[in-house]
Amino acid sequence: MVAPLSTVLFVPKDQQPVFPLWTQAPWESNIPQNKHWTDCPAAGSIVIMQQPPHQTVALLGDIVATRFKLRGVLGAVIDGRARDVVACWELCKDGGFQVHSRGLSSVGTSLEAKPWAVDVPLTIGGxxxxxxxxxxxxxxxxxxCVxxxxxxxxxxxxxPTLKEADDGVLKDVQNGVDFPTALANHPKHYTNH
Incomplete structure (x- = not known):
């Protein structure tokens, strides 16, 4: 799956404008008042969702995943937790939608978090x-990668150059060539840089 990103930043549920509880969050929410946050990511995008550190709630479950898929969103990557694993797996079976998360939880979002901002920069893993x-x-x-x-x-x-070199290394190794020699045979392989 290769697609442009839409982002959704979650904050602690007690976050208020002018009193940010999480320094990464903008001072005010930019989610339109007349729109649910699940309707903000563009069709054809992959949604990356981030929750504050140390929270244990899930940001995505079967209902949010279903809404995304029906709207044409290609997948969700959660820098945090997901839930409803079996139902989400069913949504992903046809290959037209994917879900990736750092962890799992059975607890719903609203106990600790709320969506705050869409299509804002995020910092993930530095x-x-x-x-x-x-x-x-x-x-x-x-x-x-991103x-x-x-x-x-x-x-x-x-x-194209990297793919050609990678295919060449694989073919050499399949033909019994040792790994260092296979890499030397294909100097444009990414591991040689």
Missing amino acids: LRVDPGDILCADEGEGVI IPRAKLEEVAALL
Whole structure:
């Protein structure tokens, strides 16, 4: 799955404008009053959702996942917890939707958190993630990478060379060539840089 990101930032449930409880949060919510937050991410995007540290509630379950999928959102990545694993797995079976999370919880969002801002920059694992950046995910391995949208053309230009070198290393190894020699045979392989 490769698609642009939409972001949703959650805050402690007691967050109020002018009294931010989490320093990453903007002072005021930017979610339109006449719109539910699940209707904000664009169809064709992957939603990355972030909750404050140390919370144990789930940000996504079967209802939110179903709403996203029916709206054409391609998946959800949760920097936090998810729930309703079996129901979410069923939604993902056709390959048209994916869910990835750092953890699981049976507890609903509203006990600790609430959605506060959409399409704002997030910092995840020390890395800045901006709305519109491109997320690459694999159904078996999880999130592979996020490509900043300003670097997309540069990355796209590198991919054919890297793919050719990677395929060459794999073919050599399949034919019994030892790994160091296979890498030496394909100097443009990403591990050689």
